[in-house]
Amino acid sequence: MSQFDIIHKDAAGRIGKLTTPHGVVETPTVMPVINPNIQTIKPSEMKDFGAEILITNSYIIYRKDELREKALKDGLHALLDYDGPIMTDSGSFQLSVYGEVEVSNAEIIDFQQKIGTDIGVPLDIPTHPDVTYEKAKEDMDITIERLKEARGLVKEGGMLLAGPVQGATYKDLREECARELSDVGFDVYPFGAVVPLMEAYRYADLVDVIASAKKGLDPVAPVHLFGAGHPMMFALAVALGCDLFDSAAYALYAKDRRYITSRGTYHIDKLKYLPCSCPVCMAHTAEELKKAHNCTELLARHNLYVTFEEMREVKQAIWEGNLLELVEQRCRSHPRMLEALKQMTNYSSWLEECDPSSKSTFFYCGPESAKRPEVLHFTKQLERLTIKGSVLIRPYPTKKDKEYDNVMVFKPPFGSYPQDLAEVYPFNAEVVRTPDYESLETAFLNTIKLIELNPEANYTFLMRESFEHPLVEKLAEMDNVTVVPPKSD
Amino acid sequence: MSQFDIIHKDAAGRIGKLTTPHGVVETPTVMPVINPNIQTIKPSEMKDFGAEILITNSYIIYRKDELREKALKDGLHALLDYDGPIMTDSGSFQLSVYGEVEVSNAEIIDFQQKIGTDIGVPLDIPTHPDVTYEKAKEDMDITIERLKEARGLVKEGGMLLAGPVQGATYKDLREECARELSDVGFDVYPFGAVVPLMEAYRYADLVDVIASAKKGLDPVAPVHLFGAGHPMMFALAVALGCDLFDSAAYALYAKDRRYITSRGTYHIDKLKYLPCSCPVCMAHTAEELKKAHNCTELLARHNLYVTFEEMREVKQAIWEGNLLELVEQRCRSHPRMLEALKQMTNYSSWLEECDPSSKSTFFYCGPESAKRPEVLHFTKQLERLTIKGSVLIRPYPTKKDKEYDNVMVFKPPFGSYPQDLAEVYPFNAEVVRTPDYESLETAFLNTIKLIELNPEANYTFLMRESFEHPLVEKLAEMDNVTVVPPKSD
Ligand SMILES: [Mg+2]
Ligand SMILES: [Mg+2]
Ligand SMILES: [Zn+2]
């Protein structure tokens, strides 16, 4: 197994240190894809942008005499003129595009070892999302066989070996595949064949794929979201437990005259202003950039700067414990991303288990915040609260507080909790004065559950106009609850 | 009146060109505040960050012999060594802090003219948000008198004259003040005394102040949100019709070791990673920045870079017609900002009137999107639709479409509209598959209204599980409506 040390966590996201033969990589990070034939930006420059590890394609090197010979003679690192960690892909992408490749799994594994790759990848089969279950299973079984073969060929201690998790969009297959590979033991687990999902903006399906595959893995295993390099989805993918990304996008988009931002992509011809402070954007106006003779190179540089900038933003958020707030913000870049956020709330129970207990102040960002792990955690903890006597439930301190045996705070999306906890995480949350429907829904459901768990107590609930919700009626109908209507002032 | 040409619009935001004696300024823009005594960054460098106009304080210059004499002799532009437009404040800030100043309104206006200011400000009275109505009115009346006096002293054609709108948090006073000043005629309208609101995170109140004051002004008058310089609220304030901002924050925050981002402010000691690609952040790690001997200056530079970066982002959004999407994203930086967004939806009717008709694709970002001007516009247009015969209302094309006289699309948050409009703005919106409660609320209310307006037709509504909402029952109870339950598949 690889040495992967997790040094900080938030949600299922983490800052980690992955040890490779050519040095330690701090994750999450993105690996710029180097085309061994055409280099828009030299590998030796990549550290200046923030790169800690590169990725290139061993199959392209293998197929071209000149490249193969130099790689075999001087090594991969000399070929690319880069002394840090390098991962190599195996030709599976070419396999998925052309249906065949001129190399076997054993040959490409052997070649990767010989040229001194830091992380090698077997010749797995990337299965397209829309195939039948049977086809996905069949591909997956072949992939697992090849990975076992590769594991037999690669001794521990040298090249790290990646075990790509396949299974298309079948959640049970993704989980099964991850579990079987875990049993074999790989150093890095790429989640494969997700590019078609991203190209079709199927981010909600991507959430399912990541969460299912993660479920089958040891939580401390490093995960590579293979083919994902757009900064818009880094926060989301990291929060779900992805550690490594790779970006060919920086160069491919540039060739297409596309300008990447963490909020989405612009065609350069539609840019009137450059919303960035990178060295490229500070040295050019939008007009100048469009007309520059080296526009492609300049765009590639800008794209790399913002890609690493977003990764630093994500890492800072993990460090502070507000990664989920960043996810909620970034997921408003596109309605398909918002769907992914909503999908992510279905995994809150899992995220709650990953999540450390004390964090930065909880910020309410919208209906999805009502389903965050911290809220779910409170719902689960309700059974531990024992409440007796007369209870006042109100949003803010009142003069009548002292007339009751117990005073509880009502604060959506949490619900009702003892006043003593008001300054304690997560109840010290910053929320909005006029809660969304979904926020009230969770708060009232939790309050009703709490009352049902403690039926002997008598409750007085101070209603406010901003708390109107169909569940108030249900609350009012309970025998031991009095709902006091809002004063008209 | 000043020459202010609006060249592009989105919501109440606009890109404009303000002509001043020292050149044309493209708005929205932020004016770096220059302290005549201490200059962390030289005025002559400000253009490199993107500044088009500076602001300094004429009262500070007036009070210090050395500065006053040089300004009177060589002019303000020579004093600051800056050849572009410069606005000067009058001492009203000092008045608000110390209760008095050693200059009269007429004297400071005269002084500003003599030193060659581009935009001068009379000695208005900044009224604190929490004063009584009577006090606010009294201050406002004095302010209006002084502004009239100033208007009499400043001839058209030279220095532009600002007419600060006061009135504390009383919406009627803000509107009245703006209206009275409009009648007198000023070149720029600062909205004054909003800093205490921003310091207390009272962004929802700030929305009220801006919208009320705007209501009293000619829509084409240039507006300066006096004292507002944090990039987090640029998108919101610009969308409400503010054109000029000023930032002392870049330097003041730096002195406090605070690092500005468009998502909020960090204390530098809490930063482990620098989420920015500006020249400062690309040349330093967080650790290096913290320990730099010139940390204050470096932070001030970074703060300026990101301030102008956000303004370019806002301008690009206006240019493309997706400013409201940017507002919805930025308002998730803090729950108080989210409250401001919710408050802004109360002004959708006004925004709808400002808003040009065809824009970039509408992106649904959350419950507040259901109250956007484009949605309200459709609600208002419902009366123009005439519908007869048998009508099928469904989310997507079905085989049964051809059995009906009319087919309508049901798409939250809009509601139901003729199929022919499906590809037309704003109905070509990108929305989420599982609509929020508030989105369904608007959609069903609009659908019910449409049916009530066309009672002779017969409607079949194809229900979906994701459309569950209390209003479905109301819809089903209508005599001429059949709700078809979702197929269980
Ligand atoms: Mg958190
Ligand atoms: Mg728009
Ligand atoms: Zn850039």
Ligand SMILES: [Zn+2]
């Ligand atoms: Zn910076």
